[in-house]
Structures are given as C-alpha cells and as structure tokens.
Amino acid sequence: MTPILNRSAWLVVLLALLAGCTVGPDYQRPPVAAPEQIHGQAAKAEAASLADRAWWEIFDDASLKALIDEALRNGYDIRLAGWRVEEARAIAGISQSQRWPAVQAGGGWSRGQAPGGPTDGLYDVNLGVSWEIDLWGRIRRLNESARAQYLATEEARRGVLLSLVSDVATSYFQLRELDLELEIARRSAAAFRETHDLFDRRLEAGIASGLETASANASLASTAAEIPDLERLILAQENRLSFLLGRNPGPIPRGNPLDDQLLPPEIPAGLPSDLLQRRPDLRAAEQQLVAANAEVGVAVANRFPRLDLTGAFGGVATEVADLFSGGKAWSIGGGLLTPVFQGKRLAEERRAAEARWEQAKVQYEASVNNAFVEVSTALAAYQKLAEMEAEQARAAASYREAVRLSNDRYLSGLADYLDVLQAQQQQFTAESSLARTRFDRLASLVQLYKALGGGWRLSDQEWSTAEAR
Numbered sequence: 001m002t003p004i005l006n007r008s009a010w011l012v013v014l015l016a017l018l019a020g021c022t023v024g025p026d027y028q029r030p031p032v033a034a035p036e037q038i039h040g041q042a043a044k045a046e047a048a049s050l051a052d053r054a055w056w057e058i059f060d061d062a063s064l065k066a067l068i069d070e071a072l073r074n075g076y077d078i079r080l081a082g083w084r085v086e087e088a089r090a091i092a093g094i095s096q097s098q099r100w101p102a103v104q105a106g107g108g109w110s111r112g113q114a115p116g117g118p119t120d121g122l123y124d125v126n127l128g129v130s131w132e133i134d135l136w137g138r139i140r141r142l143n144e145s146a147r148a149q150y151l152a153t154e155e156a157r158r159g160v161l162l163s164l165v166s167d168v169a170t171s172y173f174q175l176r177e178l179d180l181e182l183e184i185a186r187r188s189a190a191a192f193r194e195t196h197d198l199f200d201r202r203l204e205a206g207i208a209s210g211l212e213t214a215s216a217n218a219s220l221a222s223t224a225a226e227i228p229d230l231e232r233l234i235l236a237q238e239n240r241l242s243f244l245l246g247r248n249p250g251p252i253p254r255g256n257p258l259d260d261q262l263l264p265p266e267i268p269a270g271l272p273s274d275l276l277q278r279r280p281d282l283r284a285a286e287q288q289l290v291a292a293n294a295e296v297g298v299a300v301a302n303r304f305p306r307l308d309l310t311g312a313f314g315g316v317a318t319e320v321a322d323l324f325s326g327g328k329a330w331s332i333g334g335g336l337l338t339p340v341f342q343g344k345r346l347a348e349e350r351r352a353a354e355a356r357w358e359q360a361k362v363q364y365e366a367s368v369n370n371a372f373v374e375v376s377t378a379l380a381a382y383q384k385l386a387e388m389e390a391e392q393a394r395a396a397a398s399y400r401e402a403v404r405l406s407n408d409r410y411l412s413g414l415a416d417y418l419d420v421l422q423a424q425q426q427q428f429t430a431e432s433s434l435a436r437t438r439f440d441r442l443a444s445l446v447q448l449y450k451a452l453g454g455g456w457r458l459s460d461q462e463w464s465t466a467e468a469r
Contacts, residue, residue: 022137023304024297027290030361032368034273039372040380041269049270051278051452054462055165058449060262063255064172067245071168072464074246078164081157088150095146098139101131101309126314126329133309138301145294148287155284161463162280166450168244170443175237176258177439181432182230185223188428191403192220195420219421223428258438263386267448269379275371278453285360285367292353292360299350305338371451378448385441392434399427 037044050058056065072078105127134140196216239249276282311332339346402423409415455463 021135022140022297024141024300025293027293029286030364032365035372038269038272038379039376046268047271048268049274049452050267050449051270051454051456054458055455059169061255063253064169067172068165068168070245071164072161075164075244076246077160081160085153085157088153092146092150095143098142099134101129104128126312129311131309133307135307136301136304138298141294141297141301145291148291148294152284152287155280155287159280159284162450162454164244166446169446171237171241171244173261173439173442175234175241175252176254177435178230178234178237179254180258180435182227182234184428184431184435185226185230189220189223189227191424192216192223196220215421219425258435261442263441263445267379267382269375269452272372275453276368278456279371280453282367282371285364289360289364292357296353296357299353302349303339303346307334309334374451378444378451381444382441382448385437385444389437389441392430392437396430396434399423399430403427
C-alpha cells in the first residue's frame with residue numbers, strides 16, 4: 001500500500017471514529033413521585049383500568065357511536081392535528097437531510113472582450129458537493145430534537161382524538177338531558193293545566209275561590225315559560241354538536257333516553273404510575289423534554305470545530321458542444337471552522353438551551369401531577385354523584401306520591417289548593433334536578449375515561465374507522 005493510500009485509509013478511519021462522538025447529555029426521564037393509590041379511590045389500585053377499553057364499549061348508544069365516528073372523520077380539530085403532524089414530519093425530514101452530502105448543479109454563459117482582442121463567449125457547467133462531517137454529533141442532536149418534536153405532535157394528535165370523543169359524548173348527554181327536562185316541563189305544564197281547568201270549573205260552580213284559580217294559572221304560566229327556553233337551549237346544543245362533527249347546523253339524531261345510558265357501578269382506575277404510558281398529553285410532554293435535552297447537545301456541539309468537505313466537477317469551453325467533450329476540471333477540499341471569540345454568544349446559547357430544558361422538565365412534572373389530580377377529582381365525582389342520584393330519585397318518587405295524595409285530599413275536601421300546588425312544584429323541581437344529576441354522572445364518566453387516557457391501546461385505524469372494529 002502506498003504511503004498516500006495508507007494515510008487516506010487512516011483518515012477515513014479517524015473520521016468514522018469521530019463521527020461516532022455525540023456531545024451533550026443523553027436523555028433520562030426525570031423522576032416523578034407517583035402515588036401508590038389515587039386519592040379518594042375506594043378499592044386498592046389494580047393494573048386493570050377503564051382506559052384499557054375502547055370508547056365504543058363505554059358508550060352503549062348506537063346514535064352516539066355514529067356521531068363520534070363522524071366527528072373522528074370530519075372534525076376540524078382532527079384535520080388540523082393531522083396537518084400539524086405532517087408539518088412536523090416534514091421538518092424532521094429536513095433535519096435528517098443534513099446527514100447527507102448536498103449536491104448542486106450550475107451553469108453559466110458570459111461574453112467579453114479584452115483590450116485589442118476579439119470578442120469571446122464562454123460557457124461553463126459544474127457539479128458541486130458539500131458535506132459537513134458530524135464530528136461531535138451536532139446534526140444527530142438536531143435530528144433527535146426534530147424527531148421528538150414530530151412524536152410530540154403525533155401524541156398531541158392522539159390527544160385530540162380522545163378529547164373529541166369526550167366532547168361529543170358530553171355534548172350528546174347534555175342534549176339528552178335537555179330533552180328530558182323538556183319532557184318533564186311539558187308533563188308538569190299539562191298537570192298544572194289540568195289543575196287550573198279543574199279550579200276554573202269549580203270557580204264557575206261557586207265551590208272554589210278566585211285565589212285558587214289565579215294561583216293555578218300562575219303556576220301553569222311559570223312552568224310553560226320553561227318550555228320555549230329549553231327548546232332554545234336544545235337547538236343551541238344541536239348546533240354545538242354539529243360544529244364538533246364538522247357539518248352545518250341541523251338536527252341531531254337521538255338514541256337511548258338519558259335514564260337508559262350505561263353507567264358502570266364500579267370504575268377500575270388502574271395504577272397511578274401507568275398514567276405516564278396511557279395519557280397522550282403526558283407522552284407529548286415527555287417528547288418535548290427529549291427535544292429540549294437534544295437542543296442542549298446542539299448548543300454544546302456548536303462550541304467545537306466543524307469540518308466541511310467540498311468538491312466540484314465541471315467544464316469550461318467557448319462552445320456548448322465542447323463542454324462535454326473537452327477537458328474537465330475538478331477540485332476537492334476540506335475546511336475546519338472553529339469558534340475562537342464569539343463574545344460569550346455560544347456560552348449564552350448553551351445557558352438558554354439548559355434553561356429551556358429546565359422549563360420543559362417543570363412543565364412535564366406539572367402535567368404528571370395534574371393528571372393525578374384530574375383522575376382523583378373525576379373518580380370522586382363519579383362515586384359521590386351516584387350516591388346523590390340515588391337520594392334524589394328517592395325524593396322525586398316521594399314528591400310524586402305527595403302530589404297524588406294531596407290531589408285526593410283536596411277532592412275529598414280534606415286539604416286546600418296550596419297543598420296541591422306545593423307538591424306539584426316540588427315534584428317538578430325534584431325531577432329536573434334528578435335529570436341534571438344523571439347528566440353530571442355521565443359527564444363524570446366521560447371525564448374519568450379521558451383523564452385515565454382512555455383508548456390508549458387503539459390503533460389509528462380503530463380510532464377513526466368503524467369497519468376496523
């Protein structure tokens with residue numbers, strides 16, 4: 001082997017060894033203090049979780065499932081999130097391209113005349129190559145950061161899927177609650193109308209007072225006024241749902257009544273530490289942490305020399321036809337650029353990158369703690385609202401019985417109208433409150449499913465394609 005070839009081989013080996021060096025800190029997940037059990041959880045924490053189940057297993061309503069499917073296909077937030085992922089993927093591809101040589105082609109023509117000489121034309125064509133040898137891993141750290149940013153947007157997109165499912169379900173249950181309140185209002189108005197008509201007939205017969213009839217008319221009017229207001233709220237809720245579905249305002253198909261919606265008696269929350277793997281917002285926050293850590297490595301690498309290799313190949317001729325048939329010109333070289341004095345700019349860039357890393361770490365820790373808070377709050381709400389609903393159902397049943405008894409006593413002459421009126425008003429209030437509490441329970445179920453990172457095992461196809469289930 002000649003000395004020149006020997007030196008070239010050693011140079012290649014040296015460059016390969018140097019190219020394997022990556023300065024800056026390698027990422028390590030910061031420790032987080034996960035509780036052994038969610039605060040307020042009645043039973044001992046187990047590995048099984050509500051989040052392991054698919055959303056269509058949680059919501060047992062064919063109309064609701066169809067609405068969620070439509071939203072996952074056409075919703076504005078889903079489409080925006082998808083394009084954000086495409087943008088991040090493209091940015092990661094741009095960063096990845098820096099690992100390879102850049103090749104550029106160029107050509108030109110000029111015409112000039114020297115003093116006393118002939119007028120000449122000159123054509124040239126060349127192919128240029130430039131390549132930064134990644135001695136200290138600067139480019140690898142840039143790629144690491146860009147890839148983490150891409151993965152963060154992908155996790156954010158999956159978070160949008162979960163949020164959209166939750167928003168559609170909650171809005172649908174709100175719509176069914178308003179439907180039930182409207183039904184209660186119409187039924188109560190009909191009862192007050194019957195009472196008013198009865199008093200009106202008895203007033204004409206001279207066996208009832210004008211006070212009783214006026215009071216019955218006031219109760220009728222007060223309850224009837226609830227009906228158009230509820231109809232207004234229902235239309236507004238349908239419009240909200242239409243927006244979530246990505247369609248123009250219009251009627252929304254209904255499925256099961258509010259009282260027939262599925263409410264599991266027990267909710268397995270799973271192990272608190274598993275939230276780090278299940279919740280897409282926590283996975284996205286960690287990828288932002290990975291990106292910030294890689295940016296520290298970039299700042300460190302910027303303080304070391306850069307080695308750039310360049311090359312050119314081409315030809316120059318007075319005629320175009322001679323460009324590719326005559327002699328060729330070529331060159332190859334390399335340059336080492338090292339920072340000497342930057343006015344502390346590089347040191348401050350590193351400080352800024354480390355500060356961004358610390359900010360990302362704090363945000364990650366806060367996100368994890370907030371996840372535990374959300375699960376605890378939603379779990380307690382679901383448990384306590386069940387107890388509240390049971391008591392309200394008992395109260396509503398008692399008021400219905402009170403209305404029947406007071407009517408019988410009034411017709412028998414054993415009570416006056418005020419007893420009947422009071423019982424009917426209490427029944428109306430109790431049934432409306434029961435409907436709202438039922439909705440609150442369903443909303444807390446949805447919130448708990450979201451807080452636990454529901455559907456975390458689903459593939460993208462299973463999330464948005466009914467045929468995949």
